[in-house]
Amino acid sequence: MKCTFELNSKGLIKQRESYDLEFKETFHFGDSLAEYLRSIVGMANNKGGEIIFGIKDKPREPKGLQNNKFEDCDPNKINQFLSQYFSHEVLWGMEVHEYYGKEFGRFWVDEAPQKPIVCTKVYKNILREAAIYYRYRGETKEIAYPELAKILANEREKEKKLWLRHVEKIGQVGPQNIHLIDTFNGEIQTGHGKILLDKTIADKLKFIKEGQFSEKDGAPTLKLVGEVTGIVDTSSVPKTDVLYPYRFGDFKDKFGINNFQFQAILWKLDVKGNPKYHTEISTSKTTSTHKYTKEFSSRIQSIFERYPKWLVETVEEYKKSNR
Structure with a gap:
């Protein structure tokens, strides 16, 4: 994927910053990194987007990265910061691109599958506990009521559709063939008692991404993440x-x-x-x-x-x- 900008006849960038695009001339750690991640979370609460580093402001000139700070940035530290200060997982990435003979840094983020992502603790005067950051055209700030109301309505609609799919599947399979897997307590409710899972196995069970299925287009299933050595009796699980x-x-x-x-x-x-x-x-x-x-x-x-x-x-x- 390439950096999202084009040059005009004067060699300046045509695009302006928008709800999914932000430019930065340089990359820094510390408080600046917190500001970058605030923008990333704001984009995730909207439709996703990217921050491109190496772009001078006024005029928007593509200078490229001037040092190795971006390449030296450890993604694990960013993940730790995001998990420490925000409520949900943020689907993001960072990469270096050569473009017009220069190198540019790029942070990208997908739209959050579950919204809103909420700030969980204070960071100096940059992040506020319980704040919801949202990317507007050219700026990231705390969300306003109309956008928040829209997010909450969309989440309710997604949950409604998910319940309808569950009910449809129960009707297709038959209630007698439905069993609940409780990954929190490590139990499978079969109707004839409980099958207990070792916690080390239960911790490695995670639902696959919504809308994806096993056996290609077959029934929804579970994905085992990590190496699982235990075996659960599947005799009561409905067969294909x-x-x-x-x-x-x-x-x-x-x-x-x-x-x-x-x-x-x-x-x-x-x-x-x-x-x-x-x-x-x-x-x-x-x-x-x-x-x-x-x-x-x-x-x-x-x-x-x-x-x-x-x-x-x-x-x-x-x-x-x-x-």
């Missing part, structure tokens, strides 16, 4: 066959269709990649198998019963789309 019991052969036998007709159905109903109907399971590094839900089978049967000519018409459409 419970969620996706059908393969092509089952549809071939049930509906008397061939593979080409089946591919036409998948295309027409946009099934692949929809976890309500389909999952792809890797069986080796180079091969995989496709499995389907009972809901998908029921939908095909309903369409066939209501529209006897649907399959013939769908196959013709599929042929034309592949010409």
